[in-house]
Amino acid sequence: MPVDPLLSEYSDLLFKGALTVYVLAMAFYAVEYVSSRTRVREAAVEAAHEPAAVGARGTGSADLGVVSEENADVPPPPPAKASRPSRSRADRFGRMGVSLTVLAVLLHLGSIVLRGLATTRWPLGNMYEFTSAVCLAAMVAWLVVLQRTAKRTRGLRKLGVFLLAPVLILMFLAGTVLYAQAAPVVPALRSYWLAVHVTTVTLASGLFFVPGVASILYLMKRSGKPAGFTAKLPEADVLDRLAYRVTVVAFPMYTFAVIAGAIWAEAAWGRFWGWDPKETVAFVAWVIYAAYLHARATAGWRHVGAAWINILGLAAIIFNLFFINMVVAGLHSYAGLG
Known part of the structure; x- marks a missing residue:
């Protein structure tokens, strides 16, 4: 079967694009990890911002259940709406890292699909293709873990920098030492x-x-x-x-x-x-x-x-x-x- 050189070139470009975005995602994960507080400091900050107990609010007569003539016909003020806590710097960088990871995975998947279309075969015929697919599987697994543990486990997202490190090494080797031109098997x-x-x-x-x-x-x-x-x-x-x-x-x-x-x-x-x-x-x-x-x-x-x-x-x-x-x-x- 003849190889489509244009699709093969696009596949290589998407692979390089995915590698670049993975590097950016790793940088954002690293910033999140470095700038994040430890669990002890987080607990202390949360305790410091907790509202005071209801019984300790103010010392006015209204708080004690006593109604004077001046405030007898005045309706009580509406309860203050709880303000949404602002995200920390670490959290913002972590979320951007996840978004970049999703983008990189899509580019990575496109690279593998185009390699298969270019060669009209299953795109796992050499070390370059196999290593690339292993890295993609690792990153998809990581995104699934994040999605399933987002509401139950705090701080797990910070592991992204450590998982991306070996993935980037493998992808660099795949794109250089292990690279093979698109061809039939x-x-x-x-x-x-x-x-x-x-x-x-x-x-x-x-x-x-x-x-x-x-x-x-x-x-x-x-x-x-x-x-x-x-x-x-x-x-x-x-x-x-x-x-x-x-x-x-x-x-x-x-x-x-x-x-x-x-x-x-x-x-x-x-x-x-x-x-x-x-x-x-x-x-x-x-x-x-x-x-x-x-x-x-x-x-x-x-x-x-x-x-x-x-x-x-x-x-x-x-x-x-x-x-x-x-x-x-x-x-x-x-x-x-x-």
């Missing part, structure tokens, strides 16, 4: 299993970035070091729950991806499993995340120990994405797929 990849297997691997890998970052910050919050940095993080139990709940969603997807990969391997190579380096590390990552979920239900492991296992799982995902694809030779090397 090799005949071995012209299968509907490309859309099934690689897409689920992409989604699960992107989702794993959120709990991985949350577990790192959880351990830092537990240790309290550095004090000035960790004081502004959400509570440790909030970070711990975030890591667990996202992993619970991502793990079944990753399990399905491994099974789908085995079925595709049987159709393409005549065996379900051959301990290819890519298959082996994918299985190791699956075992690590299974161990994490088990640790969460085991006394003495469900917090700090489980967090370390979760971080190890993210390291295995990244190792499988880059080192196995780019250094170790195997049956998956021809495509550079994840």
Whole structure:
């Protein structure tokens, strides 16, 4: 199939645009984090602005229930309307960061869609496309987390700066070292299993970035070091729950991806499993995340120990994405797929 160079160029432009907007969003998240108060200071400010108790309001006769002749026919003044509290500087920057993240996600999605239209195939045929899609999955997962916890968890939005840091590094590598011109895939990849297997691997890998970052910050919050940095993080139990709940969603997807990969391997190579380096590390990552979920239900492991296992799982995902694809030779090397 011929490649449409115009759509391919537009795809690259949207990718660069998304990268630029992500950088701006990270800057706004960083300003929010730096300028935000700690939880102790926030509680003190809220307590200082609470209205006085009803019994302590004024000392006039009207407050005591005594009506004099002068005010007998005068209606009581209407209750003052509560003024809407003005948003802090940190809150304004955080909201702008979320808005920029939404814009960047739309540009990012447009880049992937145009790459697929330009090549008339599923746009997950090389390392550039796969890495870009993993980053998109991570950011969409982050926006979903923000939407679902907006009214229940305070301060979670400040984690955006820490999640965007690895995403921007991966996108920079994708746009430079891993970049590949739009082109058809090799005949071995012209299968509907490309859309099934690689897409689920992409989604699960992107989702794993959120709990991985949350577990790192959880351990830092537990240790309290550095004090000035960790004081502004959400509570440790909030970070711990975030890591667990996202992993619970991502793990079944990753399990399905491994099974789908085995079925595709049987159709393409005549065996379900051959301990290819890519298959082996994918299985190791699956075992690590299974161990994490088990640790969460085991006394003495469900917090700090489980967090370390979760971080190890993210390291295995990244190792499988880059080192196995780019250094170790195997049956998956021809495509550079994840």
